[in-house]
Amino acid sequence: MTFFAAKAIPWLMSAKLKTFLIENIDPQITPEQININKLFGQASYREYFRCHVSASNPELEKSYVIMQLPQGFSSPAEEITKTAPDAPKEFPFINVQKYLYSLEIAVPQIHAYDAQLGLILLQDLGDTSLEKTIENASGKFFEFYYQKVIDLLIQFQTATLNHQDKNCIAFYRQFDIDLLDWEFYHFLEYGIEDRLQIKVSDQDKQNYQDLTHSLSTLIFDMPQGLTHRDFQSRNLMFFGYHFYLIDFQDALKGPLLYDLVALLRDSYININPAILNNLINYYVTNLPEQHPYFNKLDLALNHFHLISLQRKLKDTGRFQYIKTEKNNPDFLPHVPQSLEYVKLAFSALKTNTTTQNLHGLISKYIKELS
Secondary structure, eight states: OOOOEEEEEOHHHHHHHHHHHHHHHHHTTGGEEEEEEEESSSSSSEEEEEEEEEOOOGGGGGEEEEEEETOOOOOGGGGOBBTTTTTTOOOOHHHHHHHHHTTTOOOOEEEETTTTTTTEEEEOOOBBBBBHHTTTOOOOOOHHHHHHHHHHHHHHHHHHHHHTTTOOGGGBOOOHHHHHHHHHHHHIIIIIIITTTOOOHHHHHHHHHHHHHHHHHHTTTSSSEEEOOOOSSHHHHHEEEEEEEEOOOEEEETTTHHHHHHHHTTTTTOOOHHHHHHHHHHHHHHHOOSTTTTHHHHHHHHHHHHHHHHHHHHHHHHHHHHHHHHHHGGGGGGGHHHHHHHHHHHHHTTTOOHHHHHHHHHHHTOGGOO
């Protein structure tokens, strides 16, 4: 969750947050030392606040982030994800953070948590996301930064494959066929019908569901592992010369290549084909030997394009959903990039009859894909 411009907050909320911080950091801190601003997130129901603690000695000044959990809301992903009944009942963000932190994955520290107030006190990782880091980077440094993030992804995959934990809720959730089908249909509902204000014929809907279900089955049969689910440039923070992973509460078991697709087919960033190929090759050649995709470039490319097709159709629908259901149009400028990635995936999968039939069906409604 990358944060944008801040704004002042009401006095009562400010007082509650200051009390929470003082009680959990240092009772000698006074409310007057604390300056709080609300941070603008993205599509989350959660709210975030930056708390700056001043001191007479500038070296002793510190900054924290407080996450406010809304009552009665799960994350958008949790709304549609099935969780096994015997899963841990701990709040997912807390639970997954403990697990990843125990594996020495770079995630923000949790300083305190109050379940009754719905507040989590977090390490402040600043505002420099991967997206901002590469804004003005040359080709050489652009690729270097992405290699560092791929190193983090490999560490994440290797550690979670080798150290699965029954106490982590992520292992009780699955990117199953039902969820893949739901995300495909999300595109039809919002990416076509709602965005274009048209109705897809009943026959085309049925054909679409049949074709996408076949693709869901193919994706589900790919090598599986723990996936972050949104491993993209706004959820990777550059802090202290290292990249940190945030927004991990929706982690679940799924296709191992899903996070690589999220990173390299990012709707916020356009990666040229030469660098894309270099980075996918960097990934497969730097994996440990026991990894299912180690030195299997052709297999990785085929699976990469199939997952790209699924994810970018879903993203197109999701961006429109956020506009319609949350009255937030901020993601709509990224729809063209998402559809461009869909088009590239179709092109790369020319020998796949199912994807080509799907391409023909969708192109009837979306001119950008024709």
